[in-house]
Amino acid sequence: QVQLVESGGGLVHTGGSLRLSCAASGRTFSSYDMGWFRQAPGKDRDFVGAITGPGYSTYYKDSVKGRFTISRDNAKNTVYLQMNSLKPEDTAVYYCAAVASGSWFRLRDREYEYWGQGTQVTVSS
Secondary structure, three states: OOOEEEEEEEEEEOOOOEEEEEOOOOOOOOHEEEEEEEEEOOOOEEEEEOOOOOOOOOEEHHHOOOOOOEEEEEOOOOOEEEEEEOHHHHEEEEEEEEOOOOOOOOHHHHHHOOOOOEEEEEEEE
């Protein structure tokens, strides 16, 4: 069982930055691939990016490439989402999710086993 708690959301102006954190419980954090998703009002939950268990590889959706960076510190059981050059269309509730490490990146929310409660990110124009 893995419990996830996100933090770091807030209100920021266009072009600003935020860093989200996702703290995980459990002693086998490094054996889980981690994903970040977001859900805007009235829309489906959408994949943002993912990182492998050891942290060697990452994958991002096209619209955030070059602006968002996922990293993890397995010693602290924490994964991060650094968001730069934020745009109003990035406004959403952001979720972290965990799934046992596999051979490929999981891009669909139904493939993940554990979820955090979400943190609101609002980007004002």
